[in-house]
Amino acid sequence: MTVEKIKLMQGNEACVEGAVAAGMRFFAGYPITPSTEIAEISAAKLPRVGGKFIQMEDEIASISAVIGASLAGKKAMTATSGPGFSLKQESIGYAVIAEIPCVIVNVQRGGPSTGMPTSPAQGDVMQARWGTHGDHSIIALYPSTVKEVYDTTIKAFNLAEKYRTPVILLMDEVIGHMREKVVLPREGEIKIYNRKKPTVSPEEYKPYKATDDMVPEMANIGEGYRYHVTGLVHDEFGNPTNNNVTAEELIKRLVNKIENNIDDIVEYEEYKMEDAEEVIVAYGSTARSVKSAIDILRDRGRKIGLFKPITIWPSPKKELELLGKNMKRILVVEMNMGQYLLEVERICRKYTEVKGYGRVNGELISPNEIVSFVEEG
Amino acid sequence: MTNYLIEKYYRTERLPHIWCPGCGNGIVLKAIVKAIDNLNLNQNEVCVVSGIGCSSRATGYLDFNTVHTTHGRALAFATGIKFANPKLHVVVITGDGDCAAIGGNHLIHAARRNIDITTIVFNNNIYGMTGGQYSPTTPTGDKGTTAPYGNIDPNFDLCELAKSAGATYVSRSTVYGVNMITKQVEEGIKNKGFSFIEILTTCPTYYGRKNKKGNAAEMIKQLNEITINVNAYNNLPQEKRENKIVIGELYKDIREEYTEKYDRLIKSF
Numbered sequence: 001m002t003v004e005k006i007k008l009m010q011g012n013e014a015c016v017e018g019a020v021a022a023g024m025r026f027f028a029g030y031p032i033t034p035s036t037e038i039a040e041i042s043a044a045k046l047p048r049v050g051g052k053f054i055q056m057e058d059e060i061a062s063i064s065a066v067i068g069a070s071l072a073g074k075k076a077m078t079a080t081s082g083p084g085f086s087l088k089q090e091s092i093g094y095a096v097i098a099e100i101p102c103v104i105v106n107v108q109r110g111g112p113s114t115g116m117p118t119s120p121a122q123g124d125v126m127q128a129r130w131g132t133h134g135d136h137s138i139i140a141l142y143p144s145t146v147k148e149v150y151d152t153t154i155k156a157f158n159l160a161e162k163y164r165t166p167v168i169l170l171m172d173e174v175i176g177h178m179r180e181k182v183v184l185p186r187e188g189e190i191k192i193y194n195r196k197k198p199t200v201s202p203e204e205y206k207p208y209k210a211t212d213d214m215v216p217e218m219a220n221i222g223e224g225y226r227y228h229v230t231g232l233v234h235d236e237f238g239n240p241t242n243n244n245v246t247a248e249e250l251i252k253r254l255v256n257k258i259e260n261n262i263d264d265i266v267e268y269e270e271y272k273m274e275d276a277e278e279v280i281v282a283y284g285s286t287a288r289s290v291k292s293a294i295d296i297l298r299d300r301g302r303k304i305g306l307f308k309p310i311t312i313w314p315s316p317k318k319e320l321e322l323l324g325k326n327m328k329r330i331l332v333v334e335m336n337m338g339q340y341l342l343e344v345e346r347i348c349r350k351y352t353e354v355k356g357y358g359r360v361n362g363e364l365i366s367p368n369e370i371v372s373f374v375e376e377g
Numbered sequence: 378m379t380n381y382l383i384e385k386y387y388r389t390e391r392l393p394h395i396w397c398p399g400c401g402n403g404i405v406l407k408a409i410v411k412a413i414d415n416l417n418l419n420q421n422e423v424c425v426v427s428g429i430g431c432s433s434r435a436t437g438y439l440d441f442n443t444v445h446t447t448h449g450r451a452l453a454f455a456t457g458i459k460f461a462n463p464k465l466h467v468v469v470i471t472g473d474g475d476c477a478a479i480g481g482n483h484l485i486h487a488a489r490r491n492i493d494i495t496t497i498v499f500n501n502n503i504y505g506m507t508g509g510q511y512s513p514t515t516p517t518g519d520k521g522t523t524a525p526y527g528n529i530d531p532n533f534d535l536c537e538l539a540k541s542a543g544a545t546y547v548s549r550s551t552v553y554g555v556n557m558i559t560k561q562v563e564e565g566i567k568n569k570g571f572s573f574i575e576i577l578t579t580c581p582t583y584y585g586r587k588n589k590k591g592n593a594a595e596m597i598k599q600l601n602e603i604t605i606n607v608n609a610y611n612n613l614p615q616e617k618r619e620n621k622i623v624i625g626e627l628y629k630d631i632r633e634e635y636t637e638k639y640d641r642l643i644k645s646f
Binding site: 026028047048050052054056057058060061062064065066067068069070071072073074076090091094221222223224226227228229230231232239240 | 388391420421422424426436437440441442443444445446447450453454455456457458459460461462464465482483485486639642643646
């Protein structure tokens with residue numbers, strides 16, 4: 001690949017680089033460790049590309065402004081960490097039901113509550129999935145290298161636009177603050193997806209009428225297509241309704257437009273899986289330790305590999321099921337007390353043994369610790 | 378005139394509205410629509426944003442770009458919309474609970490920024506949608522379902538709050554004087570900055586009934602009795618000013634608008 005530039009970058013910086021490359025022209029945020037650099041770098045970069053940055057009065061205002069900006073036609077993002085992610089949850093649900101593309105970054109730190117602000121954790125995996133109330137599906141991505149942060153942020157915007165849904169980009173303190181060499185692609189090499197615009201006149205436009213892929217066409221505010229946006233259950237025109245049939249159709253469509261497109265949404269990486277008899281499932285910074293552990297274990301003769309979901313939600317069910325059928329054992333290693341373990345167990349338990357290893361003291365899980373767990377467990 | 382306004386600016390298929398008989402919200406809404414008509418704004422460039430509550434349901438009936446958001450957050454959504462596309466005329470419709478309680482922080486900061494949003498508060502002194510709980514504007518001593526022995530909270534003067542926070546147009550009117558509402562909304566929209574308009578309206582169903590205020594017509598008459606125009610008020614001796622609510626244009630200022638300031642920054646590169 002011919003390259004434009006090679007840069008030494010922090011994860012949080014790569015996130016902004018990727019976002020701007022994907023077309024982000026609006027950022028609203030609130031300072032919170034360890035995500036603050038994303039706001040700082042956005043503040044510096046956006047006005048230089050004609051974009052807008054605003055520091056809002058709180059986390060709720062930030063996600064609300066982001067949703068507003070997206071309705072007005074801008075690709076928009078906010079970034080936060082655990083406490084702020086909790087505050088944003090109600091509005092994330094609004095973006096789900098009103099089908100407004102946006103990206104929410106959560107650079108995880110130790111919790112609950114103020115927890116350990118400067119330490120890594122992976123305790124928000126389930127909050128990403130179920131943080132907002134009500135039945136819904138969600139897309140959550142989780143990179144584990146700085147280059148992957150760049151690529152995954154672009155992917156987050158593309159999926160948000162394609163499926164008209166909020167997309168959550170999970171990181172952890174280590175990924176956010178780690179510096180690595182990144183080879184940035186040339187502009188033309190980046191695949192960008194933009195929301196589908198109306199193909200009919202304003203008179204014929206139904207803002208919430210699903211097309212074949214279950215995703216309605218989206219007119220931006222100010223383009224002549226006047227319609228109503230609401231967090232209430234609504235009909236094809238966006239008008240509120242309590243009709244039971246309409247309600248069920250809407251909620252099922254919102255879930256199915258994601259669940260039925262899992263193959264398009266799911267991304268994962270496999271490491272040394274060719275002849276593996278055992279697999280470790282890990283994501284984010286933990287997956288890096290697992291890779292080292294696998295190298296050590298391989299040297300000692302164990303046929304073991306890594307399955308690293310980059311798309312955490314919806315979970316890669318098909319791939320996990322296959323692992324369940326083919327592996328003697330599945331181990332889930334994560335910086336929490338077994339959140340993704342629940343999902344892997346749900347899918348794989350009926351086929352094979354599933355065991356989890358977790359850590360919640362604010363320290364990364366070391367390769368040696370993983371080696372011991374595999375050898376002793 | 379009314380039919381013309383209804384046909385041009387309402388989603389007539391959405392009518393009748395959900396508001397109770399005697400509710401003042403319809404009076405306010407008509408006055409707003411008339412102001413927009415008087416200003417001859419392009420409907421496609423008007424965006425009306427609301428929060429949650431009785432008054433916030435107004436957006437569903439209006440034929441503009443309408444966004445019915447989450448409770449208290451209308452101003453934060455509106456800030457995103459206006460900042461993303463400064464060409465839009467952004468009007469926020471909110472209630473006393475939505476604006477002054479759960480959304481109070483957003484009010485302060487939108488005013489501080491002087492972003493060009495016209496905020497219209499339908500103040501009926503009560504949470505109507507949930508059945509009559511006391512709000513930050515329920516007068517001290519008055520009753521609500523959560524203040525069965527009388528409200529002990531001091532009530533907010535929202536106009537003073539908006540002015541102190543940095544709004545560049547602040548006014549108050551009541552549903553007794555519809556023309557004053559229309560005039561104020563026009564001025565608010567014309568003001569290039571954050572405009573705050575508090576409109577005292579009536580909730581006979583909950584606030585009125587809980588506090589024995591009589592029927593809708595009597596309540597509207599009372600609004601006239603407890604209010605005084607700002608010019609008349611200024612001429613009153615101090616001892617006669619007590620317990621009067623001042624209406625009219627209360628404050629005006631000229632300060633650079635937020636999105637224009639940011640656009641200057643963009644152009645500087």
